[in-house]
Amino acid sequence: MIAWACWYRRNQWVFEEKHLEPAEAVNHALCLLKAFQATKGTNSNGIKRVTKWQLPPQGTTKPNMDGAMFKEDGSAGVGLILRDWEGKVIMAISKRESAVVEPLEIELVAILRGLQFCIPLGLQALTIETDSLILAQELAKPEFANAMFGNIVIDIKQMQSRIPVCSILYVNREANESAHRLARFARSVVDTSVW
Incomplete structure (x- = not known):
């Protein structure tokens, strides 16, 4: 992920002309890794899947x-x-x-x-x-x-x-x-x- 962050930072500079601080690129990569790890071990059979919109509680928008x-x-x-x-x-x-x-x-x-x-x-x-x-x-x-x-x-x-x-x-x-x-x-x- 750190290597990807370096590659991503370089591409942002070369193709988008955006300068990212090294810490920003690393934080972004670690955030993505954390999200991946959170979903990786999830048992899809035990997840309740909400497939349609549901009403909010009374008085709530x-x-x-x-x-x-x-x-x-x-x-x-x-x-x-x-x-x-x-x-x-x-x-x-x-x-x-x-x-x-x-x-x-x-x-x-x-x-x-x-x-x-x-x-x-x-x-x-x-x-x-x-x-x-x-x-x-x-x-x-x-x-x-x-x-x-x-x-x-x-x-x-x-x-x-x-x-x-x-x-x-x-x-x-x-x-x-x-x-x-x-x-x-x-x-x-x-x-x-x-x-």
Whole structure:
């Protein structure tokens, strides 16, 4: 993983003209290794697989968020669908993002954008769902292991603190399908300044 981190750092410099500190590249590699090890020993027979969206508890609003990469033009998309405890859709949003190069980064940006939109609504209880297991686990910790995206994580944690009850949970891709489709739809969004 350390050798891969060196290779990754070099490629970021050569192909993306991004300078990563050695510690950032190593932290990124170790975060990926940790996520791999956490799933490696898991017995798939003992895992309960949630394959459809489920209602949140009474009085709770559930935003599902997802990101999608568009390699053709180097952009990405963010999808958000917000439902109440009866399953009624409150809003659905699709937004195109630029200057995003990694899947982990766009997943973080999706959560950030979702919180930015939910906070002005004055919601008191959110159960955020994402299909990124790595992020759900890392955002539950007091500090984030991947220093490359530390600023986005700090923004997310600050916004979470503004909502009285706010949790981020992992769901399978099937249970997050609506948000994923909205994120893919962002490819056709023309105006990137408004959402």
